[in-house]
Amino acid sequence: MGKRRIYTGTVVSDKMQKTRIVRTVRMGKHAKYGKIMKIFNKFKAHDEKNLSKAGDVVRIEETRPISKDKRFRVIEIIKKAELPELELNDSPEALQAVGKPKSTGEKEA
Numbered sequence: 776m777g778k779r780r781i782y783t784g785t786v787v788s789d790k791m792q793k794t795r796i797v798r799t800v801r802m803g804k805h806a807k808y809g810k811i812m813k814i815f816n817k818f819k820a821h822d823e824k825n826l827s828k829a830g831d832v833v834r835i836e837e838t839r840p841i842s843k844d845k846r847f848r849v850i851e852i853i854k855k856a857e858l859p860e861l862e863l864n865d866s867p868e869a870l871q872a873v874g875k876p877k878s879t880g881e882k883e884a
Contacts, residue, residue: 780837783853787817789829795822795849797835820847830856 784799796817803814819842820835827833832854835847 781834781850782818782847783832783834784818786827786829786831786833786856789825789827793822793825794845795820795827795833797833797847797849818847819845820849821845822849827852828856 782797782799784797786795787798788796797820799816799818801814801816802811804811818835820833821838821841827849831852833849834851834853836850837846838848840846841848
């Protein structure tokens with residue numbers, strides 16, 4: 776039995792149940808021109824407990840075929856995605872900033 780490939784990548788989609796699409800990056804040289812460039816690959820990976828979300832950095836490992844396209848599984852979440860913090864502030868300035876009109880009784884033209 777050969778050694779299983781292990782990649783580190785970013786989850787770009789978590790819309791399927793127990794399946795994540797993970798994008799990996801590697802550096803490669805162009806065959807003719809020799810320019811160093813980024814090469815991106817996307818793999819479908821099995822996430823049994825649905826723990827990873829879009830934006831997370833995960834480690835995936837090659838495994839037996841789970842479905843037509845899935846040949847990898849998520850073995851660990853290295854870094855969770857950073858979500859922007861939202862303030863729950865009902866001040867008129869905050870409501871107007873998100874596009875809601877003021878409720879002061881004024882009518883806008």
